[in-house]
Amino acid sequence: MDKQIRPVFTLELNHKIVPGLVTIGKYDGTHPCLTAATTADKVLIHSPHRKNPNTVGRVVWSESNREIATLNINQTITALTAGVLVPEDDKDVLIVGSETHILVYHVHDNKDVFYKECHDGVKAITLGGFRDGKMPIVMVGGNSSVHGFDHQGNEVFWTAVGDVVTSLILMDFDKDGSNELVVSSEDFKIRVFKGDQIINEQVETEVVTGLAPLPENRFAYSVSNGTVGVYDQDVRLWRVKSKHFAISMQSYDLLGQGSTQLITGWSNGKIDCRSIKTGEVLFKDTMNSGVAGVVEGDYRSVGKTDAICASSEGEVRGYTTTKSLSTPPGAGLEQDTVRELLARKQALSLELKHYENNTKYNENAYNQMDSYESNGVIPANTRLQIGIATSDDKSKHNHVEVYVSTNNTTIIKAVLIFAEGIFKGETHVVHPPQNKLSSDILIPLYIPRDTPVDIHIKALVGYPNSVQFHVFEITRQLPRFSMYALLTASPPYDSFVEFKINDRLQRICMWLNQNFLFPNDIEADGTSLKLHLKCLRDASVLTLSFDASGKTLFFTENMALAADLVQSLATFLKIESLESKVSFPKQEDTLKICMEKLGEIQDARLRLGTDVADRIGLIRGLVIRAEDCRINDIDEMAKYYVELDRVNKELISSYNIRLQNYNEGLETMKNINSIIQRASRLRVGPNSSTMINHCRAAIKNNNIEGLLKIIRTGEL
Amino acid sequence: MELELSRVDYTIVGITSQNCLKLLPPSASKEPQKVAVADSDGILQIFSVKKEDIQLHFKTLPGPKISSLQLGGAHGSSSDKIFIAAENEIRGYTKKGKLFLTFDPGMTEPVSSMFVLGNDLFLCGKHIYNHFRDCKDVGSYLCGDQIVDVIAFFADKTRRLMSLIACEGRMIRALEHARVTMSMEVESAPTLLHVLEQDGTKTVLFGTVDGRIGILDVEKLHGFDRWLIDNSSNSSTISCVDSYDMTSSGTKNLILGRQDGTIEVYVINVNDNLDAPILIYSHNCNESVSSLQCGVIGTQGFDEVLVVTYTGRIFGLTTEAVDKSVADNTMGNYIFSQDTGNKINKLKSEIEDLQVKVAKEREKYQNSTQSFFEELSAIPLLSVKDSFVLSKDTATYTLTLEVPTAIDNILLQSNVAIDLLDVEKNSAVISYSDADHAIGNFLLATYRCQVNTNRLEIKIRTIEGQHGLLHAYVTPLVQPKCSRLIQFEIKPLSLHYRIHKFDESRLFNTLTMTGTFSLAEMHTWVSQSLPEVPEKPQFGENTVLCFQSTFFGTILQCSYQKGEAFFKSDNVSTISILKEFLTVEATKKKIKISISSNINDESINHVIKLIEPKLIKQKDLNNDIKLLNALNELEVTEEENRTCLSEKYRNLLANEKELRREFQSQPDYLDRLYGIVTDLYIDYNKFKGCNVKSKLATLREILDEYSYDALIQFFRPELSK
Structure with a gap:
């Protein structure tokens, strides 16, 4: 494909831009300004349509380029967005997130709307309507939770996520007319919150790095292994993988099809335009350096928006809907069609040639025995057999074992296993040495997560x-809980989750057989069923106990595993609401310790803060005195500077302490949040969201006992 | 770019080799010409194009692979006779398809290249050159190197018939009456020869594996004249050349086809060496080009470059505007032009027929896998075009693999440590698998190709001193699925290439080996340890081969005969690697040998002097990058802040992009240099009988604080005493 679409404008910002931190805002209410974070911790605002250049305040106008203004943040910028937040004001505000704070800044009026500390850090920000509320809220994703603020900085929403948030979007996920919150986090998950309740969860094979809302209740996602894909509610329409990473995604109708396409900016500078429904590439172009962001805005003041791509070197290109030169999918350029048809013809003729040759060979088989082996001729009835099992207790390695063998004297030269998320790359290759080739191979696989x-x-x-081999291809699905082997008995545990379900044991057996790798299918006999299992990862024990009355108990020390089991079972049995009794003494202890620690850390933080204030005062005094001495008494000056140096060193060391304190606080916070999050996943439906709300209240009041009770019973 | 050409696809044939496509001379000027094409299925076909539709004139039955197709004719008449070489047979056809000649030259090797000039026929196998006149043998020549191409012409001045053969060992030989009259050494291995006729004078051009075109002055200089095209940005092997006036300017343009699928058109002036060639057109078809010729094919009056790729696609790059249908279509929607529409429909129906046939055969094949009879599953060997070329500038190997249909995946396995480098052109997703060194897997990597990838290029970095095999398993998408194994040898002195001039003035370390080995055995050992060694040793006399290292520029000379071998090199490491390898190989065969070596201490100084510029340059580059990183921290990206910097820093910032690109193009280059110096140190001391493991840390410190004197002193402490 040649370049059918040329940029309608290009410009150079002459600043290096941090990939992913690009947005666009109408700060005066009408004219869009491209806004980006630079590598020098500044926010750059490019306003080509500025009328009155005499704005003063935080924003510093560049001397060399009259269109560029910068805003000094002096902290690493982690998130950037713009939009209308203040009620009865049509001007966009700029929201900047740094490691610890969030700044909501009104660019036009040059005032801070609010500036707020976020203990949990700021990793992603989005702005929009949520739940039934008419007011837009700022959603801030941190290290383990999502906070929602209104325009005055009041916290109006909180939920625990369990890992570092990577991206947030607000969109109508379930076609009910109001927005849901879609959150991606570093535990490879995409969660959809409707109010406080998780209504959907998807697991990807790597850290999900970005989300973008698309029309018709769809959204696009990108993964750190180079995958880009589109979900239509909980159905993945398509995904593609490349060796580069997607930085930014935007929906825009570039080809004038009446509906939008997905524009993706890649780390190598490639921009491609794909069909939302199929993922087919309709157009591509390349920038000179990696793409930093793709946004949409009316940048030429023509009353129509353009897709604007900014590169990390500061190059900006604008593309607009180009109908006349584009070709609708299916038609294509005629020469491309011819080329494609020729390629198909070629592939088919080659295949035909192979079969013809095969027939011919078989007719003369007896005359051609000499080249038999080297040409890779194998008996036609060669078959590949495959068996998958959890490895036996006696063997030391704890893996799922895949056994592959042929049914005759042919050997297996190599085995390639393609799977996502369980290997370092996407493949695992077994290539035995020449002298150890045999007709069977045992391949141990380690499955890191229960998916x-x-x-x-x-x-x-x-x-x-x-020199030539036949390739046998087989696809198998490993069940969710593959890494568990059966045991005959297990010691009793005091860590368990207990709940009641109204379903027959047979159905439960079906669930067990689908989700575990057992040597034989489990069948329900009698009124109760008890299974003892060993986790092959850490040799911990899991006991599942089902009773005909519906009473179900999962004994395990691993709360996350219990939560996974509950969720999996609930989905299988289509349970919409489930309350459970929970007892995880170890986790409770951890929680107790964490809560106490958090209190201490917060106290220490206050103390350290005053300390710093003291020292800064001291320094001020010392500097003045020292400079005084320069004029009056030069001998004394050295003394003051030595003193200054000492205070400065103290200040640095106290800063390090503060930093450590902060990091510890963050870590503790994350621990607490992840326990709460797991506890909520031990319940299903509304029960789990009420639990989260109770927890939030308990943490605010520092009510440790209450918190533990909520976790145990789900109620306050 | 001044030239605008548009691509028109015509048809597909089987897999093709170089020199397999020719245009028959037109009946009148600018009239459409007929196309003769031969493929490896042994089919010769002649077709012409009418309204974008293929008109087949005749087609032969399949037979042995056709390696060359040439046109000829009696002196004075137009050369419209078609000659094809298939294995050991030459056949001649008239343009009507009548077989008028079948000729068995009685050669012991299959014919790989052929040239026809009037009544003279030149045939070359791998090593044999044969000259026939009127099908009578008038002379032959046995060449030590592998012959890759042959041409013949009448010299401008002497009017004598002269033939040239291009040999793999960086040599082009001129023959008269089957006697070598001249041996012309060239800088890199030639791939083809071409005679450019312009205004009655002939210029001999040759293409090379590293993508250059050179001019050979046969008449005056008797040797290499200059590089005509020396394009550093594309170093892909030249696979075909044609000269034709594409721009209607009165002078011929040079049209190149490369192995990476690039077709380029240049404006050239062969007479003036100050006149640099200008690239006026470039197109990449993503499949290696095996042959091209210019003429009038599709539409009367429009010049066209007709290209055939390795996989058998035939397409033209025409001066006629193809997208003409866009202009008179105001709706913006695309409507197929009538001709193309017909073509597409025809193709579609052909595909449907094929699909039915394939479905039937597929079922038959499936049934056979279920049967209990002793049937066999035999898939013909997949043809894979592969090349494994050392690129001199970067001291890396470029591995290219190409198959006729789309590739599904490629598995690379190696039993020796090698690094794979990222190639920008290659879009395949690479994935490394954990390799267990204990069972000889030092590298296990898979490349999963994106749709419609026929060709993959991989850059590989080897380490001298380690040898082994690289296996590539190529699995195309075609059913029934098969995987073809291709092996590449990684030789112990992999980064050396052959040279013909040996600088005797250097200081040498020597290695002498005597024992009960035969010449053939020694030759095998040498060819196992060094690349570009000719297949056969020079019988009778002493075999002398010279090599140069791409990395260092140090040289090696091997001279050997039965029972005795002598190696000399200015690099101690080279001698050490050879010694180790030869000892192991001889022991394997239980051959008694005695080895003596003589190390010249002064050669160390010489080698270090050779590395010094590279080392200093890389160290500076590393420093510059560090400084740049620091400067970027300073937030001096804005113009106004730059003025307060010193000039040095300002220069750094100005050249930032260039420096970074250079740094990125050769990752870990400095570490590689350090490694080589360390090896040199270890090898040098090994010859002295010392183990210096404990001193390596000190060496590293000295290298970090590089000074020539300190390094020499460290290598040779005895000097200071």
């Missing part, structure tokens, strides 16, 4: 000295 995995096995079958 179902599709494994695509390609086995190269032939003879030891062949």
Whole structure:
């Protein structure tokens, strides 16, 4: 494809831009300004339509380029967004997130709307309407939670996420007319919150780095392994993987099709435009350096928005809907069609040639025995057999074992397993040495997380000295809880989750057989069922106990595992609401310790703050005195500077202490949040969201006992 | 770019080799010409194009692979006779398809290249050159190197018939009456020869594996004249060349086809060496080009470059505007032009027929896998075009793999430590798998290709001193799925290349080996340890081969005969690697040998002097990058702040992009240099019988604080005493 669409404008900002931190805002209510974070911790505002250049205040106008203004933040900028927040004001405000604070700044009026400390850090920000509220709220994703603020900085929403938030969007997920919150986090998950309740959860194979809302209740996501895809509610429409990473995604109708396409900016500078429904590439272009962001705005004041791409070197290109030169999908350029058809013809003729040759070979088989092995000729009835099992207790390595073998004397030269998320890359290759080739191979696999995995096995079958091999392809799905092996008995535990379900044991057996790797299918006999399992990762024990009355108990010390089991079972049995009794003494202890620690840390933080204020006062005095001495008494000056140096060193060391204190606080906070999050996942439906709200209240009041009670019973 | 060409796809044939496509001379000027093309299925076909539709004139039955197609004719008449070489047979056809000649030259090797000039026929196998006149043998020549191409012409001045053969060992030989009259050394291995005729004078051009075109002055200088095209940005092997006046300017343009699929058109002036060639058109078709010729094909009066790729696609790059249908279509929607529409429909119906046939065969094949009879599953060997070329500038190997249909995945396995470098052109997703060194897997990597990738290019960095095999398993998408294994040898002295001039003035370390080995055995050992070694040793006399290292520029000379071998090099490491390798190989064969070596201490100084510029340059570059990183921290990105910086820093910032690119193009280059100096130190001391493991940390410190004297003193402490 040649460049059918040329940029309608290009410009150079001459600043280096942090990838991902690009937004656009109409700070005066009408004219859009491209806004980006620079590598020098500044926010750059490019306003080509500025009328009155005499704005003063925080914003510093550049001398060399009259269109560029910068805003000094002096802290690493982690998130940037713009939009209308203040009621009865049509001007956009700029929201800047740094490691610890969030600044909501009114660019036009040059005033801070609010400036607030976020203990949990700021990793992602979005702005929009949520729940039934008419007011827009600022959603701030931190290290383990999401906070929502109104225009006055009051916290109006809180939920625990369990890991570092990477991206947030507000969109209508379930077609009910009001926005849901979609959150991606570093635990590879995409969660959808409707109010306080999680209504959907998707697990990807790597850290999800970005989300973008698309029309028709769809959203696009990008993953740190180079994948980009689109979800239509909980159905993934498509995904593609490349060796580069998607930095920014934007929906824009570039080709004038009446509906929008997905514009993706990549780390290598590539920009591509894909069909939202199929992922087919309709247009691509390349910038000279990595893309930092793609936004949409009316940048030429023509009454129509353009797609604007900014690169990390400060190059900006604008593209607009280009209908006349574009080609609707399906038609394509005629020469491309011819080329494609020729390629298909070629592939088909080659395949035909292979079969013809095969027939011919079989007719003369007896005359051609000499090249038999080296050419990779194998008996036609060669078959590949495969078995998957959890490894036996006696063996030391604790893996899921895949056993591959052929049914005759042919050997397996190599096995390639393609799967996502369980290997370092996307493949695992077994290539035995020449002298150890045999017709069967045992491949141990380590599954790091409890998620179902599709494994695509390609086995190269032939003879030891062949130069060509037949490829046998098999696809299998490993169940969610593959890494658990059966035991005969297990010691009793005091850590458990208990709940009641109204379903037959047979149905539960079905769930068990679908989600575990057992040597034989489990069948329900009698009124109760008890299973003892060993986790192959850490040798911990799990006991599942079901009773005909519906009473169910999962004994395990691993709260996250219990939560996964509950969620999986609830989805299988289509349970919409579930309350459970929980007892995890170890986690409770941790929580107690964490809560106490958090209190201490907060006290220490206050103390340290005053300390710093003291010292700064001291320094001020010392500087003045020292400079005084320069004029009056030069000998004394040295003394003051030595003193200054000492105070300065103290200040630095106290800063380090503060930093450590802050990091500890963050870590503790994360621990607490993740326990709460797991506890909420031990319940299903409204019960889990009420629990979260209770927890938030308990933490605010520092009510440790209450918190523990909520976790145990789900109620206050 | 001044030239605008548009691509028109015509048809597909089987897999093609170099020199397999020719245009028959037109009946009148600018009339459409007929196309003759031959493929590896042994099919020769002649077609012409009418209204974008292929008109087949004749097609032969499949047979052995056709390696060359040439046109010829009696002197004076137009050369419209078609000659094809298939294995050991030459056949001649008239343009009507009548077979008028079948000729068995009686050569022991299959014919790989051919040239026809009047009544003279030149045939070359791998090592044999044969000259026939009127099908009578008039002379032959046995060449030690592998012959890659042959041409013949009548010299401008002497009017004598002269033939040239291009040999892989960086040599082009001129023959008269089957005797070598001249041996012309060139800087890199030639791939083809071409005679450019312009205003009655002939210029001999040759293409090289590293993507350059050179001029050979046969008449005056008797050797290499200059590089005509020396394009550092594209170093992909030249696979075909044509000269034709594409721009209607009266002078011929040079049209190149490269292995990476690039087709380029240049404006050239061969007579004036100050006149640099200008690139006026470039197109990449993503499949290696095997042959191209210019003429009038599709539409009368429009010049066109007709290209055939390795996979057998035939397309033209025409001066006629193809997108003409856009202009008179105001709606913006695209409507197929009538001709193309017909073509597409025809193709579609062809595909449907094929699909039915394939479905039937597929079922038959599936059934056979279920049967209990002793049937076999035999898939013909997939043809894979591969090359593994050392690039001199970067001291890395470029591995290219190409198959006729789309690739699904490629598995690379190596039993020796090698690094894979990222290639920008290559869009495949690479994934490394954990490799267990204990069972000989030092590298296990898979490349999963994006749709419609026929060709993959991989850059590989080897380490001298380690040798082994690199296996590539290529799996195309075509059913029934097969994987072809291709092996590449990683030789112990992999970063050396052959040279013909040996600088005797350097200081040498020597290695002498005597024993009961034969010449053939020694030759095998040498060819196992060094690249570009000719297949056969020079019988009778002493075999002498010279090599140069791409990394250092140090040289090596091997001279050997039965029972005795002598190596000399200015680099101690090279000698050490050879010694180790030869000892192991001889022991394997249980051959008694005695080895003696003589180390010249002064050669150390010489080698260090050779590395010094590279080392200093890399150290400076590393420092510059560190400084740049620091400068970026200073927030001096804005113009106004720059004025307060010193000039040095300002220069750094101004050249930032360039420096970073250079740094990125050669990652870990400095570490590689350090490693080589460390090896040199270890090897040098090994010859002295010392183990210096404990001193390596000190060496590293000295390298970090590089000074020539300190380094020499460290290597040779005895000097200071």
